[in-house]
Amino acid sequence: MWEEPKTKKSKAPVPVIFQLSERFELHRELSGNPEIGLMFPSPLGTPINLDALAEDVIRPALEKADWPGMVGMLSDAAWPQIFIGLA
Secondary structure, X not given: OOOOOOOXXXXXXXXXXXXXHHHHHHHHHHOOOOOOOOOOXXXXXXXXXXXXXXXXXXXXXXXXXXXXXXXXXXXXXXXXXXXXXXX
């Protein structure tokens, strides 16, 4: 399964914009309001494979939205920074 974070900093709250905070709260409520565990588990309850998420979900969505520049970034090792930078 997954392990608890090893440091206090790993458990610290992450500041996000208000609109994202509202979406996270809605997601938590729709997920049964869990107090512990992964925020976005796989269907098996394990951590999501981010490479598979990029290929199976994000790339098709970007292609459908006709964002070729963003699609090209997914093949680059730097693609996670795109999403980290949004938080």
